[in-house]
Amino acid sequence: MQMNSNNQKPTFDWRNFKYKNIAVHVKTQEEYDNFMKECKVQGLTWCTGKEVDKLNLWPDCAYDTCIVHDNSVSAQRGLHYQRLGYYKRCGYEIEEFADFYFPKDYQPLNSNSNLIPEEQIELLEKPTTHTLKLEECFCEAVVTGKKCFEIRKNDRGFQPGDTIEFIPVSNGHPAIHVISNRRYRITYVLSGWGLKNGYVAFGIEEVKRYD
Known part of the structure; x- marks a missing residue:
């Protein structure tokens, strides 16, 4: 140095x-x-x-x-x-x-x-909030932190810093789960590397109230 x-x-x-x-x-x-x-x-x-x-x-x-x-x-x-x-x-x-x-x-x-x-002010771009459906069988794993990633079709331009609001569903129908009251932040986005063309994997972490 x-x-x-x-x-x-x-x-x-x-x-x-x-x-x-x-x-x-x-x-x-x-x-x-x-x-x-x-x-x-x-x-x-x-x-x-x-x-x-x-x-x-x-x-x-x-x-x-x-x-x-x-x-x-x-x-x-x-x-x-x-x-x-x-x-x-x-x-x-x-x-x-x-x-x-x-x-x-x-x-x-x-x-x-x-x-x-x-x-x-006109140039400032705020992170986007995405509303995504999530099968009920995965909700608990996300809430407990065991599942800290998602693999999705990149039709929304997911970026680090964007927030996610999950809508719990069961076989395509609305379900009830505490995850609907929580928000998550995208921490990293990965494309390629074995992922299907047009798809991305991204890491998520819960956004705490004090954030």
């Missing part, structure tokens, strides 16, 4: 970020804005292919926001974001944005609040 003589901070290692399991924790809107600026300089984009400075996703996870780069051979290559606790559980190395020096083009933005700038 290289130290910068100007401020005695280590220089951020982009190679490690791009090719290793490293999550960058951006705990303020200002840190997020500046990290996105540096990601753009590096030619990185979101996993959806969208430019990093066209979306403000920080409010979704706020001070828990972490950014990772997926370099695997999949349709989801690029930047992903999720809560700090999620990447800790997945074994990622957590790097604090504030602990590093970003050379050359790094110019801190003057941001004194965590509010979304007015000029970004």
